[in-house]
Amino acid sequence: MPSAQDPFYVVKEEIQDSIDKLQSTFHQWERIPSDTGEQVHLTKELLAACDSIEWQVDELDKAISVAARDPSWYGIDEVELEKRRRWTSTARTQVSTMKRAVEAGKELNGTGTTSVSGMRRELMRLPDSHQAGRSNRYSAQDNDDLIASESDRQMLLIKQQDEELDELSASVQRIGGVGLTIHEELLAQDKIIDELGMEMDSTSNRLDFVQKKLAMVMKKAGAKGQIMMILFLVVLFIILFVLVFFT
Template sequence: MAQKDPYYIVKDEVADTLRGVQDKHSRWQNLTRGSPEKRALATELAEDCSSLEYMVAEIDKSIDAAERNPQRFNLGQAELSDRRRWVMSTRRQLSSISSGLSAGASGGGGGGLDGPAGRLAAAVHDENDRFIRSEGDRQQLLMQRQDEDLDHLSHHVVRIGELGKEMGQELHLQGQLLDELDTEIEGTSTRLQAAQKKIDYVLQKAGAKGQLAIIGFLILTLIILIFLLLG
């Protein structure tokens, strides 16, 4: 992304130009006060700083656009914060150079408070104030959104806790019903075993003839029941 994003191209150009401006500013500081060369260099520095401030302002606008539509530009919050810090740092350096021009240059040659350097310093100061205010508003909006998200999350956590309690109560009730069912099954099994033992005892006592008699009686009873149902 760093090779394709125009931001990095402009950033490198601004950084190179700023280094040249800083070198000029160092030479300007070493020149004799009021000399023609110093006044000319001050005018050149003021124009360079004005050009750089314009480029930085354009980058700042692109950052605002990317922050409003992060899906389109595919930039994360960390990347946007890094770009904001670079813009602020560059503006501080430009403001320092402009303030030095305003304080150290003579009234002529555009170096006074009413010259290009003075106007640039005022513009940089106003732009910094605007950025600080917008950054404060943005941070406040982010905190407000975070508070709202935390409120929603807290509501969901409470609801999940209530559902967990209801599920626990339901599972406890189901466990009681299963215990009762096991008890009834054990009782029925015991009664069936007792009945089976009684039947075995009766069959043993009756012998073979008695068993045939019982079978015949049961068949006769079945036939009578069938006739009753059909009738």
């Protein structure tokens, strides 16, 4: 399905626009001094926007799960599904990071701007000396989780392919059995036809012999004899007709 007609990309663009607006508001919130009415208002607005976007991403994830059950029906493949999962994961991470920073800033409003900025740096994972080791550890763990997840997915695909091949093999065996049965039936029918042909040839030869004998008898009997023969055959026919249909 073309991207312009795919509902996923329509929803994706709407969510991406919401994330862009959320980031813009978040940067504005960072520049506002703490303990001000404007910051409180923006905090509520940011948290509400984060919840809304998270809900939309969750719904999009559900739609991807439905499509993953039968990708061919929706005109997509595993590569496209994985691409969509990565995008929703990235979008959820961005929103979750900003939401944690806003919540942390809301809790630390009474401790001063410096503490809030430090918390924002920690939640946004900005590169500083205190965070470098933790980021590397998280990155390695994420890579291990990704590799394990990909390995499990590949094993599941291989298992599904093996099951499909087993079903295909069973179907081929059934079709082969039906083909052998049809072949044997055709051979039997051909044998019957050959026997019938031989019987017909034998009967035809006998009829020719009888006709020749009858012609010789008629020729020897003369005209009077032929009339008597015809009358005899008529009487014989009538007798056989009565025996067959009236007894």
